[in-house]
Amino acid sequence: xxxxxxxxxxxxxxxxxxxxxxxxxxxxxxxxxxxxxxxxxxxxxxxxxxxxxxxxxxxxxxxxxxxxxxxxxxxxxxxxxxxxxxxxxxxxxxxxxxxxxxxxxxxxxxxxxxxxxxxxxxxxxxxxxxxxxxxxxxxxxxxxxxxxxxxxxxxxxxxxxxxxxxxxxxxxxxxxxxxxxxxxxxxxxxxxxxxxxxxxxxxxxxxxxxxxxxxxxxxxxxxxxxxxxxxxxxxxxxxxxxxxxxxxxxxxxxxxxxxxxxxxxxxxxxxxxxxxxxxxxxxxxxxxxxxxxxxxxxxxxxxxxxxxxxxxxxxxxxxxxxxxxxxxxxxxxxxxxxxxxxxxxxxxxxxxxxxxxxxxxxxxxxxxxxxxxxxxxxxxxxxxxxxxxxxxxxxxxxxxxxxxxxxxxxxxxxxxxxxxxxxxxxxxxxxxxxxxxxxxxxxxxxxxxxxxxxxxxxxxxxxxxxxxxxxxxxxxxxxxxxxxxxxxxxxxxxxxxxxxxxxxxxxxxxxxxxxxxxxx
Amino acid sequence: xxxxxxxxxxxxxxxxxxxxxxxxxxxxxxxxxxxxxxxxxxxxxxxxxxxxxxxxxxxxxxxxxxxxxxxxxxxxxxxxxxxxxxxxxxxxxxxxxxxxxxxxxxxxxxxxxxxxxxxxxxxxxxxxxxxxxxxxxxxxxxxxxxxxxxxxxxxxxxxxxxxxxxxxxxxxxxxxxxxxxxxxxxxxxxxxxxxxxxxxxxxxxxxxxxxxxxxxxxxxxxxxxxxxxxxxxxxxxxxxxxxxxxxxxxxxxxxxxxxxxxxxxxxxxxxxxxxxxxxxxxxx
Numbered sequence: 001x002x003x004x005x006x007x008x009x010x011x012x013x014x015x016x017x018x019x020x021x022x023x024x025x026x027x028x029x030x031x032x033x034x035x036x037x038x039x040x041x042x043x044x045x046x047x048x049x050x051x052x053x054x055x056x057x058x059x060x061x062x063x064x065x066x067x068x069x070x071x072x073x074x075x076x077x078x079x080x081x082x083x084x085x086x087x088x089x090x091x092x093x094x095x096x097x098x099x100x101x102x103x104x105x106x107x108x109x110x111x112x113x114x115x116x117x118x119x120x121x122x123x124x125x126x127x128x129x130x131x132x133x134x135x136x137x138x139x140x141x142x143x144x145x146x147x148x149x150x151x152x153x154x155x156x157x158x159x160x161x162x163x164x165x166x167x168x169x170x171x172x173x174x175x176x177x178x179x180x181x182x183x184x185x186x187x188x189x190x191x192x193x194x195x196x197x198x199x200x201x202x203x204x205x206x207x208x209x210x211x212x213x214x215x216x217x218x219x220x221x222x223x224x225x226x227x228x229x230x231x232x233x234x235x236x237x238x239x240x241x242x243x244x245x246x247x248x249x250x251x252x253x254x255x256x257x258x259x260x261x262x263x264x265x266x267x268x269x270x271x272x273x274x275x276x277x278x279x280x281x282x283x284x285x286x287x288x289x290x291x292x293x294x295x296x297x298x299x300x301x302x303x304x305x306x307x308x309x310x311x312x313x314x315x316x317x318x319x320x321x322x323x324x325x326x327x328x329x330x331x332x333x334x335x336x337x338x339x340x341x342x343x344x345x346x347x348x349x350x351x352x353x354x355x356x357x358x359x360x361x362x363x364x365x366x367x368x369x370x371x372x373x374x375x376x377x378x379x380x381x382x383x384x385x386x387x388x389x390x391x392x393x394x395x396x397x398x399x400x401x402x403x404x405x406x407x408x409x410x411x412x413x414x415x416x417x418x419x420x421x422x423x424x425x426x427x428x429x430x431x432x433x434x435x436x437x438x439x440x441x442x443x444x445x446x447x448x449x450x451x452x453x454x455x456x457x458x459x460x461x462x463x464x465x466x467x468x469x470x471x472x473x474x475x476x477x478x479x480x481x482x483x484x485x486x487x488x489x490x491x492x493x494x495x496x497x498x499x500x501x502x503x504x505x506x507x508x509x510x511x512x513x514x515x516x517x518x519x520x
Numbered sequence: 521x522x523x524x525x526x527x528x529x530x531x532x533x534x535x536x537x538x539x540x541x542x543x544x545x546x547x548x549x550x551x552x553x554x555x556x557x558x559x560x561x562x563x564x565x566x567x568x569x570x571x572x573x574x575x576x577x578x579x580x581x582x583x584x585x586x587x588x589x590x591x592x593x594x595x596x597x598x599x600x601x602x603x604x605x606x607x608x609x610x611x612x613x614x615x616x617x618x619x620x621x622x623x624x625x626x627x628x629x630x631x632x633x634x635x636x637x638x639x640x641x642x643x644x645x646x647x648x649x650x651x652x653x654x655x656x657x658x659x660x661x662x663x664x665x666x667x668x669x670x671x672x673x674x675x676x677x678x679x680x681x682x683x684x685x686x687x688x689x690x691x692x693x694x695x696x697x698x699x700x701x702x703x704x705x706x707x708x709x710x711x712x713x714x715x716x717x718x719x720x721x722x723x724x725x726x727x728x729x730x731x732x733x734x735x736x737x738x739x740x741x742x743x744x745x746x747x748x749x750x751x752x753x754x755x756x757x758x759x760x761x762x763x764x765x766x767x768x769x770x771x772x773x774x775x776x777x778x779x780x781x782x783x784x785x786x787x788x789x790x791x792x793x794x795x796x797x798x799x800x801x802x803x804x
Contacts, residue, residue: 240760264761366739374758377583380745384565395744
C-alpha cells in the first residue's frame with residue numbers, strides 16, 4: 001500500500017514539475033541576456049574595414065559615430081558623439097565633441113581620436129568603406145573640435161558621419177596595436193579580439209562563422225540605457241529556423257523573417273515591420289543593340305502602365321510598400337505616390353513603341369531573395385500581367401552569380417534587379433541617372449537625356465536642405481516619367497522579438513541598434 | 521474466366537503488379553486528359569495566396585494563388601510523357617548500339633563499349649546536370665541531358681545478351697541460310713532481347729521521372745511558370761510553412777515511381793520465371 005502511495009506521489013510530483021516547466025516555456029520572462037538570430041554577413045569586427053550588414057550591427061553596439069539617426073528616421077542626422085555646424089556653401093563642417101565622454105577603458109574622447117579614426121579609413125585603400133571618406137579632409141581645430149571639409153558642396157557628409165565604418169576609435173590603444181592611417185595598418189587582428197570604442201557594449205568573443213557575444217561596457221556614459229547586459233548574436237542562415245527558434249524561446253530576436261513568415265507567427269511574438277531601403281525594379285535596356293524594341297522609351301512606358309502594382313505588392317508581405325520611385329520612402333526627395341495601372345495608356349504606348357508581339361526575355365536572379373521577396377514568383381506575376389497587356393514575356397532565371405555579370409555589363413534587355421543604399425543619404429540613388437553606373441547598365445547614356453543629367457547634378461551640388469529635397473524630388477520624378485527603370489517594391493524589414501522586448505527601430509545601414517532593445 | 525477474357529495468364533497476376541499497373545495507368549490517363557477537366561487554369565493567379573487544402577481548393581494554393589491540384593494534374597502531362605519519351609529514346613539508341621557491338625565484336629565492340637564506359641564513368645546526376653547547364657535550362661535540354669546518361673545501360677544489357685546468342689546453333693543456321701547480319705539481329709536475336717529490355721525500360725521510367733524532376737528542382741529543367749513536379753517542390757522551399765505546396769508533388773512523384781517499379785518487378789517475374797520461383801521458395 002505504502003509502495004503504491006509512493007508511486008502516486010512520485011507521478012503527481014513529476015506531473016506538477018512538467019506543468020511548471022510548461023508554464024515557464026509558455027510565458028518567457030525577461031533576463032539580462034538575449035539571443036539574436038540573423039543570417040551572418042560578417043567578415044571583420046574592425047569597423048574601419050567592415051562594409052556588411054551584420055558587421056554594421058555589431059559595430060553600432062561597440063562604437064559610436066560623430067552623428068546618429070533617431071530611431072528609424074533617416075532623413076536628418078542628429079547629434080552623436082558630437083554636434084555640428086556647416087558653412088553656407090556646405091563645404092566645411094565643424095564638429096564639437098560632447099564633454100566628458102569616455103572610451104571603454106575610461107580614457108577621454110578627444111579630437112585626436114576623431115582625426116585618427118577618420119584618416120585611418122581614408123588611408124586604408126583596400127577597405128571597402130574607404131570610399132566614404134573620398135574628398136573629405138579632416139583637420140583638428142582644438143582638443144574638442146574637428147573640421148571636415150570638401151572641395152564641392154556636400155550635404156551628404158552629415159549622413160556619412162552616421163556610418164559605423166566611420167566610428168571613433170581609441171587612437172592610443174589602436175596605434176599601440178598596429179593602427180596607422182595608411183595601408184600598413186595592422187590593427188585588424190587586435191580589433192577582432194577586443195573592441196576599442198565608446199559604445200554601450202564591449203566585444204566578449206567573436207567567431208565569424210557562428211556567433212558574436214557582447215557584454216556591457218561598464219564605463220559607458222552616453223545616452224543609451226541598456227536593459228540587456230549580455231547579447232549573443234548567432235548565425236542562423238535559414239529564416240524558417242529563426243522563426244522556429246523564436247517560437248521555441250531558443251532566441252529572443254529574429255532579424256530576417258519574410259512577410260509571409262511573420263503573418264504565421266504564433267501569438268505572443270512582437271513584430272516590427274517597416275519598409276526597408278532596398279528597391280526592386282525592372283530594368284528596360286535603352287540600347288537598341290542590346291534590347292531591340294525595349295530601347296524604345298514608349299515600350300518602357302507600356303510596361304510601366306501595364307503593371308498592377310498592388311498585386312505585385314501582395315507577394316512581398318508585411319512592411320512592404322510600392323516603390324514610388326528609385327528613392328525609397330524614408331529618404332529625402334522620395335515621391336509621395338507611385339505609378340498606377342492604366343491599361344489604355346499602356347496600349348497606346350505599346351502601339352507607339354513598334355512592338356510586334358515578339359517574345360521578350362525577362363532575366364532575374366532566382367536564388368537571391370531581397371527582404372524576403374523571391375524573384376521567381378514576382379517574375380511570374382509580371383509575366384502574367386504583361387500578357388494581359390499584350391506583351392509576351394519569356395522567363396530566364398539564373399543563379400545570382402551567373403546573372404550579375406550580364407547586369408553589370410549592361411547586356412540584359414529586360415531584367416529584375418534591386419538597389420540598396422551604401423549609406424543613409426539620397427545621393428546613393430544618383431547612379432540611376434543617365435550616364436551613371438546603374439543608368440549605363442540599362443544602356444542609358446548621358447547624351448540620351450541631358451535634362452536628367454542636369455537634375456542629378458543639381459541634387460548632388462545643392463547647398464541647403466530645402467533646395468536639396470526639391471532637387472532630389474525633381475530627379476526622382478523625371479526618372480519615374482521617362483527613365484528606363486520601373487520601380488516595383490520596397491520590401492519590408494521584419495524583425496520579430498519575444499513578447500517582453502520592445503524598442504526595435506529599423507535602420508537601412510545597421511538594421512537595428514541593439515542598445516535600443518528594451519525589456520517591457 | 522476473367523483471366524481468359526483478358527488473355528492474361530493467371531501466373532502473371534501478382535498483387536503488386538496489379539496495384540502498380542492500376543496506379544501507372546491512372547497517372548498516364550491523367551497525363552493525357554488533365555487539361556480537359558482540371559477545375560482551374562494551372563497558370564491562373566486568381567485564387568487567394570497560400571490557402572491551405574480545403575473544399576474550394578483540394579490541395580491548397582501556392583504563393584501566387586494558383587491551384588495546386590490543377591498544377592499537379594497538368595504537371596503529370598509534362599513529366600510522364602517526357603519520361604516515357606526519354607525511356608523510348610534511350611531504349612532505341614542503347615539497344616541498337618549494344619546489338620551492333622555484341623554481334624560484330626572486335627574493334628566495333630571495343631569502340632562502342634569504351635564510349636559506353638566513358639559515359640558510365642561519371643555519376644549519372646552530376647553528368648546530367650553538367651549537360652543541362654551547358655545546353656541551358658529548359659525541359660527539352662533536360663530530356664537531352666537525361667538521355668545522354670540513360671542509354672548506356674541498355675547498350676550494356678543488349679550487348680551481353682547478343683554475345684550469348686550469336687554463337688547459338690539456330691543463329692548460325694540462319695547465317696548459313698544466307699541471312700544478312702541485320703536480318704539475323706532482327707529475326708533470330710531481337711525476340712530474345714525484348715523481354716529483358718522491356719523489364720529494364722519499365723523500371724527505368726521511375727528513374728527517368730526522378731531525374732527529370734531533379735533537374736527541374738535544381739532549375740535546370742522546366743522553367744516558370746510551367747507546372748512541373750520538380751519545380752513545384754523547388755518553389756515550396758520558399759514557403760516552408762505552407763507544407764501543402766511541396767507535399768503533393770512529392771507524393772505524386774512517389775506514387776508514379778513506385779507504380780512503374782512494381783510493374784517492372786512483375787514484368788521481370790514474367791520474363792524470368794527463375795526469379796518468381798526463387799521468391800516463391802523464399803516465401804515457403
